[in-house]
Amino acid sequence: NRRTQSLHGPSPVTTFGPKACMLHNPNTIMHIQDPASQRLTWNKPPKSVLVIKKIRDAGLLQPFKELCTFLTEVKSMIVYVERKVLEDPAIAGDDAFRTTMNKFCTFRDDLDDISNYVDFIICLGGDGTLLYASSLFQESVPPVMAFHLGSLGFLTPFNFDTYQSQLNQVIEGNVSIVLRSRLRVRVQKDSREKRTKVEENGVILTNGDGEGMHKAAQYQVLNEVVVDRGPSSYLSNVDLFLDGHLITTVQGDGVIVSTPTGSTAYAVAAGASMIHPNVPAIMITPICPHSLSFRPIVVPAGVELKVMLSSEARNTAWVSFDGRKRQEICHGDSITITTSCFPVPSICFRDPVTDWFESLAQCLHWNVRKKQHHLTSEEEEF
Amino acid sequence: NRRTQSLHGPSPVTTFGPKACMLHNPNTIMHIQDPASQRLTWNKPPKSVLVIKKIRDAGLLQPFKELCTFLTEVKSMIVYVERKVLEDPAIAGDDAFRTTMNKFCTFRDDLDDISNYVDFIICLGGDGTLLYASSLFQESVPPVMAFHLGSLGFLTPFNFDTYQSQLNQVIEGNVSIVLRSRLRVRVQKDSREKRTKVEENGVILTNGDGEGMHKAAQYQVLNEVVVDRGPSSYLSNVDLFLDGHLITTVQGDGVIVSTPTGSTAYAVAAGASMIHPNVPAIMITPICPHSLSFRPIVVPAGVELKVMLSSEARNTAWVSFDGRKRQEICHGDSITITTSCFPVPSICFRDPVTDWFESLAQCLHWNVRKKQHHLTSEEEEF
Amino acid sequence: NRRTQSLHGPSPVTTFGPKACMLHNPNTIMHIQDPASQRLTWNKPPKSVLVIKKIRDAGLLQPFKELCTFLTEVKSMIVYVERKVLEDPAIAGDDAFRTTMNKFCTFRDDLDDISNYVDFIICLGGDGTLLYASSLFQESVPPVMAFHLGSLGFLTPFNFDTYQSQLNQVIEGNVSIVLRSRLRVRVQKDSREKRTKVEENGVILTNGDGEGMHKAAQYQVLNEVVVDRGPSSYLSNVDLFLDGHLITTVQGDGVIVSTPTGSTAYAVAAGASMIHPNVPAIMITPICPHSLSFRPIVVPAGVELKVMLSSEARNTAWVSFDGRKRQEICHGDSITITTSCFPVPSICFRDPVTDWFESLAQCLHWNVRKKQHHLTSEEEEF
Amino acid sequence: NRRTQSLHGPSPVTTFGPKACMLHNPNTIMHIQDPASQRLTWNKPPKSVLVIKKIRDAGLLQPFKELCTFLTEVKSMIVYVERKVLEDPAIAGDDAFRTTMNKFCTFRDDLDDISNYVDFIICLGGDGTLLYASSLFQESVPPVMAFHLGSLGFLTPFNFDTYQSQLNQVIEGNVSIVLRSRLRVRVQKDSREKRTKVEENGVILTNGDGEGMHKAAQYQVLNEVVVDRGPSSYLSNVDLFLDGHLITTVQGDGVIVSTPTGSTAYAVAAGASMIHPNVPAIMITPICPHSLSFRPIVVPAGVELKVMLSSEARNTAWVSFDGRKRQEICHGDSITITTSCFPVPSICFRDPVTDWFESLAQCLHWNVRKKQHHLTSEEEEF
Structure with a gap:
């Protein structure tokens, strides 16, 4: 049954009753691979792998060394590691690991661009490792295989116990992937205010208006953009535009614009419904809104949102991207x-649906039940 | 800027880093017209129109007569009206309206199938008129133009004041439409229980298992399927399956499976986030769940859901479809x-985005604001 | 430190600045024992005990027999049991239990009034047993000691394992109790509609207006009064009055008026905050309200609420009391x-605060945590 | 009917069944005036009045001058005004106001203690004026009469239009008051960390342990104490104790401990139910908690809460008091x-109940309705 394997709706009919039909417009036709059938393959065998390790977590040292030794010595891969990781005395001072480590390629975050050298990425640690991996690749992102060491995370489906066989499967290709959409965020500073803070990580852009009046920095965000009141005690007061039209003003602690992936992160804490990562959508969630009726909304992935301080705002606001670059x-x-063209291809442990429901249960205790009855009647219950 | 006019996400890149790419599978490619550019056209000029009027609403009599006279006498259209509508003494007894009325084609709900005779539909009244129109067309639905007479509804964007010019535009074609996805719902009775209630409106199906052990009725639903405890004082207890796998058990007053269109109806009252009708998704919302952590979820439009009584349920449950056929x-x-191939093509007053935000404000008072500040400090606020 | 043992606020000062003070009104002074220090004592040693057992639960048979034998043979108490309980073949047919059973006093629910014969009550089973016990005593309620056999309930704090020593302590007296306030509910039928359904369990009252135009039934409710749409598919539409003034109209699935005890039952499923049973308050919680801004409210225990069908309601509503007497x-x-003068004195396992937080954790998984971080930054987290 | 005028529950019976009763403990009996009958009176005619005006609000200048002139010239009262208010050029430079102004007593916030000189307080402006007034009186608070100039506030029920007659009534006495409970908050710094920030406004206390190891500052809070993550991107991680026992750990943006008055301020934005100010309770509301099941709770007014950084917290937290003294x-x-003995006696416009429901509607649009029906059926609705 084909339908039960689809993760996009069926193609709707385009004739409506006896005489009406949809106006055909070839320019706006999109060709989309059904997400349920998205699988990874390789043009050439992968040779280089970026290993990202959560730092300051002693429990990760042994798995990290084991994995890197396996990749380097057994699989003959080139391993990329951030220089900071190797500065940990527990790694730098380990003589037994020295030989392996000497084969690593190291890089420095914010200085070296490795985006063209990495065939795939392995993450060891929490969901934060994947957010960090995402931040390193502002355009095309290599496939990511993420291991949780302790408890399952939304972004870290793999268990480390059988890492060798799982890695072999990935290297062979033809594994299930979920394309986690990202948000492309552009921050444009009004230079009349002479704000020329250098953005370290974002790509610096100059506006084409020939006058250099605006500086813009661009970010790729996997979970969410948060605009909040920062250290201020005041409500933030920001205007929200959709495709150029003011749709509402947010008065409260702030607002979260998130991907479906991010719907289970900060947004869910702020009261949002949870959206499967294969739904092409953007979620807008107010944080402690002043208005009782300000419920979260879900808009189509293609729209362009803009957030600005409201003219009546008495204080500034603060923005952060996946919790960084505040x-x-x-x-x-x-x-x-807006939705980015550069998703994060996240390798599934089983498949996009099973992995997600597993995470809902494990990470959020979604609908953990205890059998009990709040409504009773004398006939049957007491 | 093309992006700002899209209502689907951009086509994502399909190469990931230097060597990985998505496995090409032509069988599962879908060709989708970007919802932002969906417009209505006609193969031939429309000649017949179904007019649906909310009954027992005296304020609608005059607009109804005026509209029908215009359609019949000025536009020379064939007007279809349900027989019940004309039985209203205020219509049947109106001599001045007799001539027009005599030209109507009438039909009886549950008996006559008009689905092949109606070129488009006009609704007069509340959102219920559109739900009713949807129920008349179990397959392809003619375009619907819906007028609110009093206050704006989510499904009734048109104001009656300028109905003639608006109708002329629709008849000319090239107006913006939103394809409101429907749910195809099949109810399969376990005949071991000898339940052979005749389903009046649904299409009666016989299972192909050659034994006729199951009777199934099928429905097309525009807002939601509700499974609840009915008149019972007990919690309902139903299992929810997705693509064949048990994902959770619902213990509470019930569960709502809704389209994005339905997210602003019953689901929002039960705590759901609101989803724009162009997002291809299905929403699952518990009604007063026993578990504190049972938050609503949004899954991709293509999945197949199944609801059954839990084996431990001590009572039956009740199902209804857009509030009908309980x-x-x-x-x-x-x-x-699952998501149906037969959406309701709903003609927009302006466009899918503007109409929706207008409805959020008017129908749900979404984020109605009063300027006030809950956090204050002595420096600036008191 | 006396303050840390209080469960009522401190007595506020009654002079305000140099010259203002509260007008002294001896008629409205209330003398209240701080709930933290409420303990049970006996005027005379208790001699009779009502044992309530959840029916149709095989796991309760052995504890029930053991308990009754202990009470009858060891403690020489008179045991009251509902006749229906003894009709269970597993009890009636147990020859070994015959001698003990023959000493029981039996009664029939709805027919025999045992309220003056029972010195205290023991419940075996779920929270429903306590709701049932409450319904048997429309005025003063004997102390209740409630055992959960499986998992802890809000109303059943005692573990059966050490029932003998715990029972001995209760019989000695000086144990901590929580007075669970009840609601006194009066249902007045408009007899112009000739509705003369006999209320079996409620006390039948005749209005003093000399004309017998109204029939009223009165109930004591421990959890909540629910007014809902019953089997109807329509929204209920009821007016809510407080001390004679219309405060709002409820449009939705219904409304819950609950005690603090009931705040953790149906009300919490409908979105209410949870209120400790020692707070003198009444909670009003809408069920799936049509309005986004209809948040639950908590009003002082002393007010009088009235619920009536709204004049614009097109359908009737249904009322139930602790899930019964629909x-x-x-x-x-x-x-x-309104708040009743006849609370349920519920014997604490430890004390009112510890028992409550224990129940929140066990019954509702309140704030069950998994250590994880939704906000991260590159410096420390990945 | 006495009951309908009560705002405290009725005194419950203290005998339970034939033989049980509450252990009498005269030491813990409290004598409470029913809040519904609390009225203001004067020992001596009031002679001095503190006028608090929201600064930087041009619309308040004229009412302020008019009011002060009336108080000084007509009522011969001594008017206290904060020096900062008179530094506004629009006041200082107004020659016509000079004579009146010269009769004012001025004081400086943080330097002068006027708590023994003020017979009552008049506020002009928003709810912030009352929070400020509260902060000036760390012990007994004179009665407060609060005018809203624009839209009604929860704390500012009076309309300025008829201020003279209303003021005359207050001065005569016998007006309805609501005692708004405050929280007494003590912040104790662990001096091992050598933190000796001087607290300007709070009363500085030294611990009686003879070693001066701890410094404590004490605050009286009318709305809420907020503990949050401040400018950090991390979740805050704080332990919450009740009467010395750890009840839960808050992981999220923070936690709000509020009075019933504060339940309609920040707490409601964070999802709390709304509590009438006459309910003796303390509300605990998490801010964007990491756990889906962390619902707000309401505990009795008499408990003592303690908040500390969790031992596993990697970052500090920040505390503020009614939005101040961060x-x-x-x-x-x-x-x-804990609940303070020093409430704010807030003069009612009508009475505690009417004023509160008026504020719910005006300030929070509580249950603003639009007549519409989300559930429909073909028989009656379309």
Whole structure:
């Protein structure tokens, strides 16, 4: 039964009753691979792998060394590791690991661009490792295989126990992947305010208006963009535009614009419903809104959102991207957000649906039940 | 800027880093017209129109007569009206309206199938008129133009004041439409229980297993399928399957499976986030769940859901479809739900985005604001 | 430190600045024992005990027999048991239990009034046993000691394992009790509608207006009064009055008026905050309200609430009391609700605070945590 | 009917069945005036009045001058005004106001203690004026009469239009008051960390342990104490103790401990139910908690809460009091919170119940309705 394997709706009929039909417009036709059937393959065998390890977690040292030794010595791969990871005395001082380590390629975050050298990525640790991996690749992202060492995470489906066989499967190819959409966020500073803070990690862009009046930095975000009141005790007060139209003003602690992947992160804590990562959508969730009726909304993935300080805002706001790069937003600055063309191809442990429901149960205790009855009647219950 | 006019996400890149790419599978490629550019056209000029009027609403009589006269006398259209509508003494007894009325084609709900005779539909009244229109067309649905007479509804964007010019535009074609996805719901009764209630409106199906052990009725639902405890004081206890796998058990007043269109109806009252109708998704919302952690979830449009009484359920449950056809569900019965190929093409007043945000504000008072500040400090606020 | 043992606020000062003070009104002074220090004592040694057992639960048979034998043979108590309980073949047919059983006093629910014969109550089973016990005592309620056999309930704090020593302590007296407030509910039928359904369990009252135009039934409710749409598919539409003034109209699935004890039952499923049973308050919680801004409210225990069908309601509503005695409410009928003078004295396992937080964790998994971080930054987290 | 005028529950019976009763303990009996009958009176005619005006609000200048002139010239009262208010050029430079102004007593916030000189307080502006007034009186608070100039606030029920007659009534006495409970908050710094930030406004206390190891500052809070993550991107991680026992750990953006008055301020934005100010309770509301099941709870007014950084917290937290005095909380510091003996006697416009429901509607649009029906059926609705 084909339908039960689909993760996109069926193609709807395009004729409506006896005489009506949809106006055909070839320019706006999209060709989409049903997410249920998305699988990874390799043009050439992968040779280089970036290993990302959560730092300051003693429990990860042994798995990290074991994995890297396996990759280097057994699989003859080139292992990329961030220089900071190797500065840990427990690694740098381990003589037995020295030979392996000497074969590593190291790089420095914020300085070296490795985006063209890495065939795939292995993460060891929590969901944060994947957010960090995402931040290293502002355009195309190599496939990511993420191991949780302790408890399952939304972004880290693999168990380390059988890492060798699982890795062999990935290297062979033809494994299930979920394309986690990202948000492309552009922060445009109003230079009349002479704000020229250098953005370290984001790509610096200059506006084409020939006058250099605006500086813009661009980010790829996997979970969410958060605009909040920062250290201020005041409500933030920001205007939210969709495709150029003001749709509402957010008065409260702030607002979260998230991907479906991010719906189970900060957004769910702020009261959002949880969205499967294969739904092409953007979620807008207020944080402690002043208005009782400000429920979260879900809009189609293709729209362009813009956040600006409201003209009546008495204080600035602060923006962050997957919890990083926190910066102040002043009057005139704008944050433009849309779905990115560069998703994170995240390798599934089983498949996109099973992995997600497993995470809901394990990470969020979703609908953990205890059998009990709040409504009773004398006939049957007491 | 093309992106700002899209309502589907951009086509993601399909190469991931230097060597990985998505396995090409032509069989599962879907060709989708970007919802933002979906417009109505006509193969031939429309000649017949079904007019649906909310009954027992005196305020609708005059607009109804005016509209029908215009359609019949000025536009020379064939007007279909349900027989029940004309039995209203205020219509049947109106001599001035007799001539027009005599030109109507009438039909009886549950008896006559008009689905091949109606070129488009006009609704006068509340959102219920559109739910009713949807129920008349179990397969392809003619375009619907829905007028609210009093206050704006989610499904009734048109104001009656300028109905003539608006109708002329629709008849000319090239108006914006939103394809409201429906759910195809199949109710399969376990005949061991000898339940042979005749389903009046649904299409009666016989299972192909050659034994006729199961009777199934099928429905097309625009807002939601509700499974609840009915008149019982007990919690309902139903199992929820997704693509054949048990994903959770619902203990509470019930569960709502809704389209994005339905997310702003019953689901929002039960705590769901609101989803734009162009997002290809299905929403699952528990009603007063026993578990504190049972938050609503949003799954991709293509999945197949199944609801059955849990084996430990001590009572039956009840199901209804857009608030109609309420029926009991017993042990062994199953309700299978998936996205239908037959959406309701709903003509927009402006466009899918503007209409929706207008409805959120008007119908749900979404984020109605009053300027006030809950956090204050002595420096600036008191 | 006296303050840390209080469960009522401190007595506030009654002088305000140099010259203002509260007008002294001796008629409205209340003398309240701080709930933290409420303990049970006996005027005379208790001699009779009502044992309530959940029916149709095989796991309770052995504990029930053991307990009754202990009470009858060892403690020489008179045991009251509902006749229906003894009709269970597993009890009636147990010859070994015959001698003990022959000493029981039996009664029939709805027919025999045992309220003056029972010195205390023992419940075996779920929270429903306590709701049932409450329904048997429309005025003063003997102390209740409630055992859960499987998992802890909000109303059943005692573990059966050491029942003998615990029972001895209770019989000695000086154990901690929580007075669970009840609601006194009066249902007044508008007799113009000639509705003369006999209320079996409630006390039948005749209005003093000399005309017998109204029939009223009165109930004592431990958890909640629910007014809902019953089997109807329509929204219920009821007016809510507080001390005679219309405060709001409820449009939705219904409304729950609950005690603090009931706040952790149906109300919490409908979205309410949870209130400790020692807070003198009444909670009003809408069920799936049509309005996004209809948040639950908590009002002081002393107010009088009234619920009536709204004049614009097109359908009747249904009312139930702790999930029982479900009945229809028509135009003109009224439901009057206030805090009762007759609480349920519920014997604590430890003390009112510890027992409650234990139940929140065990029954509702309140704030079950998994250590994880949704906000991360590159410096420390990945 | 006495009951309908009560705002405390009725005194419960203290005998339970034929033989049980509550152990009498005269030491813990409290004598409470029913809140419904609390009225203001004067020992001596009031002679001095503190006028608090929201600054930087041009619309308040004229009412302020008019009011002060009336108080000074007509009522011969001594008017206290904060010096900062008179520094506004629009006041200082107004020659016509000079004579009146010269009769004012001025004081400086943080330097002068006027708590023994003020017979009552008048607030002009928003709810912030009342929070500020509260902060000036760490012990007994004179009665407060609060005018809203624009839209009604929860704490500012009076309309300025008829201020003279209303003021005359207050001065005569016998007006309805609501005693708004406050929280007494003590912040104890662990001096091993050598943190000796001087607390300007709070009363500085030295611990009686003879060693001066701890410094404590005490605050009276009318709305809420907030402990949050401050400018950090990390979740806060704090332990919550009740009467010395750890009841839960808060992982999320923070936690709000509020009075019933504060339940309609920040707490409601974070999802709390709304509590009438006459309910003796303390509300605990998590802010964006990491756990789906962390619902707000309401505990009795008399308990003592303590908040400390969890031992596993990797970052500090921040605390603020009614949005003021924001300060960092480090490992070892503790925040102890209980209901204060010094409420704010807030003069009612009508009465405690009417004023509150009026505010719910005006300030929070509570259950603003639009007549519409989400459930429909073909028989009656379309």
